[in-house]
Amino acid sequence: MTEFAGSQYVIEVIYLIASALFILSLKWMSSPTTARHGILAGEIGMVLAIGGTLLRHGIVDYKWIIIALVLGSGIGIPLGMVQMTAVPQRTALSHAFGALCVTLVGTAEFYLRTPHVEKFMMSVLSMEVILGGLTFTGSLMAAGKLQEILPQRPITYKGQNLVNFLLFVVAVGSAIYLVIHPEAKIFFPIVVGVSLIFGVLLVIPIGGADMPTVISLLNSYAGLSAAAMGFVLDSKLLIIAGALDGSSGLILSIIMSKAMNRSFTNVLFGAFGQVQASAAGGQEAKPVRSATPEEAAAILAAANKVVIVPGYGMAVAQAQHKVRELYDMLTKKGVDVRFAIHPVAGRMPGHMNVLLAEADIPYDRLIEMEEINGDFPQTDVALIIGANDVTNPAARSDQSSPIFGMPILDVDKAHTVMVIKRGMSPGFAGIDNPLYYLDRTLMLFGDAKQFVGGIVRELGGGH
């Protein structure tokens, strides 16, 4: 803070360039053709910023910095090489790491500065550790659920919202007390500790289907906590990067919550997973029509237009490569095959796109919901692989359905609907899907990967 002005200016200019590169980096992400320039811009910005920081005069000891940088890179490489199916939990884990960094620095800064902490400084410092703390444990919980170390189903208990609310009040209340009496050090660990517990409890009631919203929200919190850290350290670069990340996460959460027909306040206050499996019981087995791979292959081969609707079930069964074979086979026969992507299909925003891109399916065949919905009436076959609630027509017509109002893919308007599914058990949210009982619907019972493999064999052999 008392360096020579000259070098300080150089470093600030480096930060300025890095900030510009970060903004460009995100701007270039808008299209797949320029996106890889975006990464390069981001990387250059990052190297400049870290390099510039190491030049600071105030830094006297490099030993630990170098050790930590090397160690972090060593951990980062395997985290960057995970399988594409593991991307949601990897993302959650990296939110946790980002938040951990912010929380630790915030904690250290408090003890270095106390008891002389200005009111505004104490406010942003509290914001930093509250957001950082809850994001850290919340993201760890999310990662655990996605990795299936923790139970995926929502864990709920009576008075859950009240407990969460009280914890939040304790954290914020202690923080406010600290703002007024910064010398009351004892309150700081309370703020951090309660935030950590709050993060755990916030994510406990969340089920797998709500993960896209939650991950986006945690992304936003991670960004905001970094921006708060920028205020504490008076680093404009950090404020900008945090604001960009925060707004990105916020936009994604808004998109996700809209796609699930939840109000945004509903999401903000952590009332995820409130759709309960209330009406699951009492359903008598209604007749369904089922078909074998041979029959399915014959129908697909005779079709002109096929739309495939992938869901989380496809990811679980690791069926994306078999789906690619099916795509190739049908395309060769002159069938027009496209993929309908619901915004919340899978476990994080864009999850299905990445899996299908990994399987080498061209991205211009992946169509968003609004764009493809009008085409279903002209579609010969809609093939649903491991998706359920996003195709449930009850969301359009049945006011009593828990998902009523949620935008869905209008697959029931296709001439023939085929659903690959393990059995007749209701989907994740425990909601019955009337789609399965339509006359035009054929149920293809079996594992997604094996069943698609069976269809591919039939198509190949019958040629």
Place this chain on the structure above:
Amino acid sequence: MGSNFIDALFIFMLACFIGFEVIRHVSPLLHTPLMSLTNALDAIAVVGAIVLVGEHPHNTFATVLGVIAIVAATSNVVGGFLITDRMLKMFKSSRPVKK
């Protein structure tokens, strides 16, 4: 100090608006790589951790917390850029042969 905070608030506000405008135009196709990229960029918090460790060599508490913070953030920088790049490499357009 007071006016510094006000300046910082202005910067924060402007950056939020830029973020909204820029990210609104990102195709839903790329939402997953977008998230891993913003994650990597967000790990610029490593800068704060580096300063913390470098400027307080004799404060064990600050050094320990700072070192863990650097490790966590650096793993995000390296892992985040790496996986974003791997994902984007996979996105291919259909060849002109296919119609």
